Amino acid sequence: MTAMCDVAFLLLTFFILSAKPKVADPVKAEVPSASAELKSIPETDFAIITVGEGKAFFTIEGDDVRRGTLEAMAATYGGKFTPEQTKTFAHLDNFGMPLNLLPGYLDLPQAQAAAYKQPGIPFDTTENNELAHWVLQARKANAGLHNKEIQIAIKADAQTDYPVVNTIIKSLGKQKLDKFELITSAKTAPALKK
Amino acid sequence: MAELDTSGGGKKGGGKVRTKKQSTRVDLTAMVDLAFLLITFFIFTTTLQKPKAMSLVMPDKDQKTNQQLPVAASRTLTLLLGQNHKFEWYIGETGKTAPTVEPNYSKKNLLDLLFDKDKEIKASTGKDMFVIIKPSDKAKYSDVVAVMDGLNVIGNQQRGIVDITAVELELLKRDGLY
Numbered sequence: 001m002t003a004m005c006d007v008a009f010l011l012l013t014f015f016i017l018s019a020k021p022k023v024a025d026p027v028k029a030e031v032p033s034a035s036a037e038l039k040s041i042p043e044t045d046f047a048i049i050t051v052g053e054g055k056a057f058f059t060i061e062g063d064d065v066r067r068g069t070l071e072a073m074a075a076t077y078g079g080k081f082t083p084e085q086t087k088t089f090a091h092l093d094n095f096g097m098p099l100n101l102l103p104g105y106l107d108l109p110q111a112q113a114a115a116y117k118q119p120g121i122p123f124d125t126t127e128n129n130e131l132a133h134w135v136l137q138a139r140k141a142n143a144g145l146h147n148k149e150i151q152i153a154i155k156a157d158a159q160t161d162y163p164v165v166n167t168i169i170k171s172l173g174k175q176k177l178d179k180f181e182l183i184t185s186a187k188t189a190p191a192l193k194k
Numbered sequence: 195m196a197e198l199d200t201s202g203g204g205k206k207g208g209g210k211v212r213t214k215k216q217s218t219r220v221d222l223t224a225m226v227d228l229a230f231l232l233i234t235f236f237i238f239t240t241t242l243q244k245p246k247a248m249s250l251v252m253p254d255k256d257q258k259t260n261q262q263l264p265v266a267a268s269r270t271l272t273l274l275l276g277q278n279h280k281f282e283w284y285i286g287e288t289g290k291t292a293p294t295v296e297p298n299y300s301k302k303n304l305l306d307l308l309f310d311k312d313k314e315i316k317a318s319t320g321k322d323m324f325v326i327i328k329p330s331d332k333a334k335y336s337d338v339v340a341v342m343d344g345l346n347v348i349g350n351q352q353r354g355i356v357d358i359t360a361v362e363l364e365l366l367k368r369d370g371l372y
Contacts, residue, residue: 005222008229015236031245032336036346038246051335153247158336162275162329165338173252181247182339 023059023093025155026118027052032158034184041183045148047138048183049131050094051156054164055120056131057096060138065150066090068141069134073099076133081106096120099130125167127174136175153181248342253354265324265352269315271308273325273341274362276371277332281341283307285315295369305344312348325353328362330372 020043029052048059060066067090074081077099081089085106089095096118097105105113123131135152142150152172156165169180267286274293275281281304284293308325315323327341338355345353358366366372 001222001226005226005229008226008233011233012229012236015233019236019239032339034246034248034339034343034346036248036343038248038346041245041247154250155245156335158334158339160335161331162333162335162338163331165335166329169250169252178252180250180252182250182342183245184248184339184343186246 025050025052026057026094026096027055027157029155029157030159031155031183031185033187035187038184038186041153041181042151045142045146045150046153047135047142047150048094048153048155049135049168050096051154051160051164051168053157054160055096055118056123056168057094057118058121058131058134058138059094062142062146063090064145065138065142066092068145069138072137072141073134076137079103098122123168123171125170127171129171131168132171132175135172135177139175139177151179151181152177153183155183248339248346250342250355266319266321269319269321270324270326271311271315272362273327274358274366274371275327275329275333275337275341276366276369277330278371279334279337280371281337282365282369282371283311285311293365293369295371304340305347308344308348308350312350322352323350325350327353327355328358329355330358330363330366332372 027050029050044061046061050057050059060069067086070081070086070089073079079099079102081103085103088106089102092106095102095105098119098121101119105116105118108116121131121134123129139150139152142148154165154168172180269285271283271285272293273281273283280295282293282295312323315321325341325345327338329338342353363372
């Protein structure tokens, strides 16, 4: 009995520790389903653009990359972030607001920050929009820190109008980013007729 | 299972009466039950619903190279995505071939169409089908993903997402899909 109990708790500890807490999406983004054999999502060198309700949010994997990206963004736009704000940002799973609102958001206590309705990162078809800059700086930061190209994924709600996604893809294409990962949920494939 | 040790109690008869030794064993059954319940819970919650990534490669717009190989119109399938998850398709050049409207769009429908056309084109030209996806402004993101997924399922590698032209928009409007 004791041995059984030990094993059970060992397994329990293992599962609890290996489980990654699910990050809540800032907007409802119910991804479309796909049945073809697809690859899993990596946990490093990865960034996700979440699109829902016409708003864009950005997720960068890795504290160091987030920190590097924020510093580069501050340098580009001439903003200033305090060390505390940078630290908060390094632990932030996702965000979606114009850069000028970001310092204020980072100063908010956790409970208030969770309740805050984020307006989304501005984007348009031109090369100089904030979302494109975030992606560009994240790519640079990741290449500098990990010596590896970051993969950019798009996680859009299935009912998003295609032009919204197209705008993002077009504007990122201008920085020679042509490969995207579209995040889908798995479903069983319908049988092909023979 | 866990048992209660009742054997203690010392010698029988004679001498002082000692207090019965208490067993140090604890009944673990409930604890183990709970532990396994939690394990089951964690196993189920962690492995289900893993999102997957589908690669999307867009053509490089800026490259002005002549590496672009001409594709024969006879093996080009163009899909025009309209509103309400409906689409129409044609093989060949724009305007020269009348498009066929898919009345009741479903994923099964789409897959069958792609599968059939792929086979026909392979039989007639001996080459793979080339698919051009042209989503209109009324198309939803899920439509594009559904087409991409269908092409992944039939194993087609030659495809591209291209902006819709005015002529094709007219076709969609005429057929009430825009």
